Amino acid sequence: METWKMELGQKAMAAGILKxxxxxxxxxxxxxxxxxxxxAFQLIEKLDPPTVSYD
Incomplete structure (x- = not known):
């Protein structure tokens, strides 16, 4: 397997994308x-988290 793929997999593990x-x-x-x-849903939640009203 190519080195860049292994590095990408390691980054995904460190970021919690791959468990x-x-x-x-x-x-x-x-x-x-x-x-x-x-x-995709994890990214959506991180980029646009649900808002809570402070009322």
């Missing part, structure tokens, strides 16, 4: 859609 270290051995495999959706 299962077994993914590091399978970076060339297709990712299930539910995984991509989970990542």
């Amino acid at each position: 299962d270290p077994q993914w590091l051995d399978r970076l060339d495999e297709p990712m299930p859609l539910w995984v991509l959706l989970e990542i």
Whole structure:
């Protein structure tokens, strides 16, 4: 596996995007859609968190 893929996988683990270290051995495999959706929702929540009214 290419070095850049391993480095990207390590960054994803450090950032909490990947939680299962077994993914590091399978970076060339297709990712299930539910995984991509989970990542997308995590990004949405971080970029635009729900607001709470201070009233």
